[in-house]
Amino acid sequence: MPRSLCVLVLVLIILHQDNWFWTDDRLIMGFMPIGLFYHACISIAAAAVWWWATKNCWPNDLERASESEGPSS
Amino acid sequence: MTQLYIIGGYLSLLLILGLFASRLFRGTSKDYMLASHSIGPFLLLMSLFGTTMTAFALVGSTGEAFKEGIGVYGMLASSSGIIHSLCFFVLGVKLWSFGHKYGYRTQIQYFRDRFESDKIGLLLFPVLVGLVIPYLLIGVMAAGGVINGVTQGRVVEGQVTNATFEEGTFPEFIEQGENGFAVDGSKGGVPRQLASLVICGVVLIYVFFGGMRGTAWANAFQTIVFMILGLVAFVVIATKLGGQESLLANLQEVASHVSHEKITRVNIPKLQFFTYLLVPLSVGMFPHLFQHWLTARSASSFKLPVVAHPVFIMIVWVPCVLIGIWATSDLIQVPPPVKANPNILLPFMVKKLAGPVLGGFLTAGILAAIMSSLDSQFLCIGTMFSTDMVTHYAGEDRFTDRQLVLITRVFIVAIVALTYVFSLFEPRAVFTLGVWCFSGFASLFPLVFASLYWRRMTKAGAYASVLAAICTWAYLFNESGFASNREYRLDLRLGGETYHMMPVVGMFAASLIALVVVSLISKPPSKETLAKFFPVSE
Numbered sequence: 137m138p139r140s141l142c143v144l145v146l147v148l149i150i151l152h153q154d155n156w157f158w159t160d161d162r163l164i165m166g167f168m169p170i171g172l173f174y175h176a177c178i179s180i181a182a183a184a185v186w187w188w189a190t191k192n193c194w195p196n197d198l199e200r201a202s203e204s205e206g207p208s209s
Numbered sequence: 210m211t212q213l214y215i216i217g218g219y220l221s222l223l224l225i226l227g228l229f230a231s232r233l234f235r236g237t238s239k240d241y242m243l244a245s246h247s248i249g250p251f252l253l254l255m256s257l258f259g260t261t262m263t264a265f266a267l268v269g270s271t272g273e274a275f276k277e278g279i280g281v282y283g284m285l286a287s288s289s290g291i292i293h294s295l296c297f298f299v300l301g302v303k304l305w306s307f308g309h310k311y312g313y314r315t316q317i318q319y320f321r322d323r324f325e326s327d328k329i330g331l332l333l334f335p336v337l338v339g340l341v342i343p344y345l346l347i348g349v350m351a352a353g354g355v356i357n358g359v360t361q362g363r364v365v366e367g368q369v370t371n372a373t374f375e376e377g378t379f380p381e382f383i384e385q386g387e388n389g390f391a392v393d394g395s396k397g398g399v400p401r402q403l404a405s406l407v408i409c410g411v412v413l414i415y416v417f418f419g420g421m422r423g424t425a426w427a428n429a430f431q432t433i434v435f436m437i438l439g440l441v442a443f444v445v446i447a448t449k450l451g452g453q454e455s456l457l458a459n460l461q462e463v464a465s466h467v468s469h470e471k472i473t474r475v476n477i478p479k480l481q482f483f484t485y486l487l488v489p490l491s492v493g494m495f496p497h498l499f500q501h502w503l504t505a506r507s508a509s510s511f512k513l514p515v516v517a518h519p520v521f522i523m524i525v526w527v528p529c530v531l532i533g534i535w536a537t538s539d540l541i542q543v544p545p546p547v548k549a550n551p552n553i554l555l556p557f558m559v560k561k562l563a564g565p566v567l568g569g570f571l572t573a574g575i576l577a578a579i580m581s582s583l584d585s586q587f588l589c590i591g592t593m594f595s596t597d598m599v600t601h602y603a604g605e606d607r608f609t610d611r612q613l614v615l616i617t618r619v620f621i622v623a624i625v626a627l628t629y630v631f632s633l634f635e636p637r638a639v640f641t642l643g644v645w646c647f648s649g650f651a652s653l654f655p656l657v658f659a660s661l662y663w664r665r666m667t668k669a670g671a672y673a674s675v676l677a678a679i680c681t682w683a684y685l686f687n688e689s690g691f692a693s694n695r696e697y698r699l700d701l702r703l704g705g706e707t708y709h710m711m712p713v714v715g716m717f718a719a720s721l722i723a724l725v726v727v728s729l730i731s732k733p734p735s736k737e738t739l740a741k742f743f744p745v746s747e
Contacts, residue, residue, distance in 0.1 A: 167460035169472035175287040179523035182290040
């Protein structure tokens, strides 16, 4: 796994431990607890990281190797 | 009764789908078990997501949010969005390529080759099947609880009114419970034991007829059903509870009635929250996910599931968590039996706040989520038995393809029957049992990860890792009273303070340490094996 992707995943994991919103009871738009809203944003950020990974770090060599050798059964 | 008709109609639809898929069945065991590697990106996304989102995601998350508040989302949903896709990316694609190249159908075939050990299969087979059984149990228990919950009558002063079935309709031993019909019996609904049996029967039939192709199609269909109906349930429940004109006004009204402790994480220890991150690593070792990975048409088919999985989790979990915390408000009276059994909170809310027709459809949506996991699990344990035990020891030519499919089906029935018998005993909280099951699989994560990325990992290291993982799991599971103690945690005492951690930390650490230490002091893999799994270009 490329180092840039490792760093991004590590950042996601650090951001996941949001001690700063632990006891915060504010409601976003008047209904969404901020702790839940923040973690929903983490889910979207994770999708963005994985989208970036499929564009920039995809193991094309594995696909090519499998295609060239073909299935054995 | 309307709800029951709708549920019956939905189950019939699934059977038709399975029968239709069987018309495309090519008659080979490879087609039955892996759909001839023909699954494209969309179907792969839907089947992977449908498989990982089980009763745990809908029934369990709502019930746990009711007890613990919003923290449940961070503990298992946002963490899964990061970790599941990571597993698809770093494990799924690589295992798919080895499976495609060397013709693997199961994890055990891969591990036997990678560790040059025939007997690793004998160790892993009972461990993997043994860990799948609690996972199956979650679905079977939840399905029975949900159908019973939405069809039962109202209990007023010890009397059941508005029941779907009169007392005496079903045999006494499934209708009365331990303390009577109106206390913990069927309360005029379909008894949970009977409902669980019907769900097992329906899933068995469409898995038998459709094999992996039918399972993938049914998963895609059911995933669409439960995502759409889940959102409908969310809107309906918010509207009924809020009583305002617009959806936003309803959401704001309901949220204003929820207590501080449910919209924060004041009751969740921070270290425990952090250690939950290890639990989603379980997807790396789920045998049914391994089988789904192998169905992919190409490595590129993984791109869509890797990206969309976190967002799909959010779409399903956020409404469930919000419904769970709303149930703690003073806008709805949750009766003591429901408070005591969080598994039936979601069906209770659906029954109480949606009309019978919508309630029927919403229940079908919950069942869709449950069945879309059961089917893959049924199929994978049958595949493992026929491939890793029967064909492996009896020889490739001992049985015809059709005989192998039959053997697969017989083993599936045996395991489902065993699971069903377990489900008849005292039900456990779906969430708690799910976490134990996932923790067991997560503790095997070092095995699969190191096998792919660490050349120095040895056969002895693999044995040590599996034994350490399963022994610590069994010990801690026993200590927790077989999941009856919901609060069971590992305590870390530092500087006079006690920090709580999830039991998965102990299992994972034991497995990892055993793997590294034993691998370093044992004989490295042969040059042939290293050339096979670690080509020079990598």
